[in-house]
Amino acid sequence: MTIPMSSTESRRAEFESAALPHLDDLFRTASAMVGNRTVAEDLVQETYLEAWKSFHRFETGTNCRAWMFKILIHRVHHYRRKWYQWFSKTTSDELLVDNLTYEAPIPEGIEDEELLKALEAIPEMFRVIVLLADVQEFAYKEIASMLEIPVGTVMSRLSRGRKHLREQLLAIAPGFTHPSLPAHRTESRSL
Amino acid sequence: MKLIQGTSPCGKYRPLLDSYLSNELLVETTHDVMRHLDGCASCRFELDERMRVRAGLRKAVGSVAAPPELRGRILTALEAPGRAAGMPGPSGKAGWMQVAAGVAVLLFSGLLFEVLVRNPGQFEALLDLAWHQHEGCTVAGHYPAEPPTEAKMRHDLGAHYEALLPVMQTELSDYRIRKAHICRPGGREYAHFILQKGDALVSVSLLKKQDGEALGRPVAPSARQGGQLTAFETGTHVAFVMGNVGAAEAERVAIVIRPGVLAAGL
Structure with missing residues (x-):
C-alpha cells in the first residue's frame, strides 16, 4: 500500500521511525566499503536525503532496511564509479569446487582491527557481498536486487569473497605462511 | 552459474557449505548436508572455520559506530528549507x-x-x-x-x-x-x-x-x-x-x- 499523502510532519515521523534505526548498520557498511569515515558519513547522509526524497515510493510494510541499503549501494557506486567497475556484470563467474585442497586453520586471537584490515584488502566486488551477506545477513535474493546482479553471481562472489578474506587473515597471521606454497604444506596450527 | 562438482562425497557437499552457512539451501538439501556433516569431520571442521570467521567479522564490523553527531546532521539536513520531500516529483x-x-x-x-x-x-x-x-x-x-x-x-x-x-x-x-x-x-x-x-x-x-x-x-x-x-x-x-x-x-x-x-x- 502506498503511503497516504498526509502532512509533512507525519511523513517525516514515519520516515524517521522506519529509516533512522538503520543508521549504524549503514555507516558500518559504508565505512567498510570506502575505508574512510568522513566519506562514509557523507554517503550515509546522502542516502538519507535521497531516501526521504523518494519516501513516497516506499511501500509501508516492505523491507525498509533493504531499501536503505540499496540506496546506499548506489551512492557508493556513484562515488566510486571512476575507480572501480565492481558492478560489472561478468558472465564468467563460476562456482568452482576448488576448496577441497588443504585449508589452513585461521589462527585464534585475531583482533578486530586485523579482521577489518583483511576485509579492506579484498577486492571491492567481493567485499560488498561479504558485508551484506555475512554481516548484515541479507538474503541472496535481496543482495541480488540491491546490486542488480543475478543470484548466481551473488553466490559465486560470496564464496570467493569468503575465500579472499580467509587468505588475507592467513597472510596477516604472525609466523604463518600460506599453505599453497609447497615448502610449507605440512605446516599447521592447532585451534 | 556453472557448477563443477567433484566425485567424492566431500566434493559434492563442500561447495554447498557457503549456502548452508547462509541458510540459503532448500530443506531437502540442508538435510543432506547435515547428514554428511554428521559423518565427516573434515567438512565439519571446514564449516566451523567459516562460521568462526563470519562471527569474528560481525563482531569487528559491529565495533564500528556511527559518530554521535551524524544523526543530528541528517535530521538538520532533512529540515533544510525546501526539502519537503516524500511527495511525487515532476516526470519526463x-x-x-x-x-x-x-x-x-x-x-x-x-x-x-x-x-x-x-x-x-x-x-x-x-x-x-x-x-x-x-x-x-x-x-x-x-x-x-x-x-x-x-x-x-x-x-x-x-x-x-x-x-x-x-x-x-x-x-x-x-x-x-x-x-x-x-x-x-x-x-x-x-x-x-x-x-x-x-x-x-x-x-x-x-x-x-x-x-x-x-x-x-x-x-x-x-x-x-x-x-x-x-x-x-x-x-x-x-x-x-x-x-x-x-x-x-x-x-x-x-x-x-x-x-x-x-x-x-x-
Whole structure:
C-alpha cells in the first residue's frame, strides 16, 4: 500500500521511525566499503536525503532496511564509479569446487582491527557481498536486487569473497605462511 | 552459474557449505548436508572455520559506530528549507532536469549552510588563504611556457604527493598539466597543479591541515572575483580547485578528483 499523502510532519515521523534505526548498520557498511569515515558519513547522509526524497515510493510494510541499503549501494557506486567497475556484470563467474585442497586453520586471537584490515584488502566486488551477506545477513535474493546482479553471481562472489578474506587473515597471521606454497604444506596450527 | 562438482562425497557437499552457512539451501538439501556433516569431520571442521570467521567479522564490523553527531546532521539536513520531500516529483526529461538542478542546489546550499554555521571564520579563512596564495597561477596565468616532463613533475612533487599525478592525468585527461610541484607561499606547503584546456586554467592545490583546521564539509563552492573556488576536505588535507572557469566546471573537477585523492591516501 502506498503511503497516504498526509502532512509533512507525519511523513517525516514515519520516515524517521522506519529509516533512522538503520543508521549504524549503514555507516558500518559504508565505512567498510570506502575505508574512510568522513566519506562514509557523507554517503550515509546522502542516502538519507535521497531516501526521504523518494519516501513516497516506499511501500509501508516492505523491507525498509533493504531499501536503505540499496540506496546506499548506489551512492557508493556513484562515488566510486571512476575507480572501480565492481558492478560489472561478468558472465564468467563460476562456482568452482576448488576448496577441497588443504585449508589452513585461521589462527585464534585475531583482533578486530586485523579482521577489518583483511576485509579492506579484498577486492571491492567481493567485499560488498561479504558485508551484506555475512554481516548484515541479507538474503541472496535481496543482495541480488540491491546490486542488480543475478543470484548466481551473488553466490559465486560470496564464496570467493569468503575465500579472499580467509587468505588475507592467513597472510596477516604472525609466523604463518600460506599453505599453497609447497615448502610449507605440512605446516599447521592447532585451534 | 556453472557448477563443477567433484566425485567424492566431500566434493559434492563442500561447495554447498557457503549456502548452508547462509541458510540459503532448500530443506531437502540442508538435510543432506547435515547428514554428511554428521559423518565427516573434515567438512565439519571446514564449516566451523567459516562460521568462526563470519562471527569474528560481525563482531569487528559491529565495533564500528556511527559518530554521535551524524544523526543530528541528517535530521538538520532533512529540515533544510525546501526539502519537503516524500511527495511525487515532476516526470519526463524536463522534470528530471528540474529534479537534478534542485538536488544540486539543495545539496550545495545545504552543505554551505552547514559549513558556514559550523565554522564560519575558519571556513572563510581557509578559502581566502588558498585563493590569495594561488590566484596568480590561474587568474594571471603564471606557469612555464613549456609543459614539464612526467619525470620532472614526479620529482618536483616528491614521494608523498607523486601519487596525485596519475589522478590528474586520468580524471582530467581533457586538461594539459602545465605545472606540478610543491610550493610554500606564506610558509605553508601545498602540492600544486596548474592545468590548461584552451583558455581555461585550473589550479588544484592540496594543503595539509593543521590542528583543528577543517572545512566541516566536503565540496564547498565559493565564487571569487575573477574566478571560481571550490574546496573539499579529506582526512588530512584541504583541496582547493580554483580557476577562470565557471562554478559547474570547478565543481566537476573537484568531484572527479576527490575519490583519487582519497585513494592516494591524502
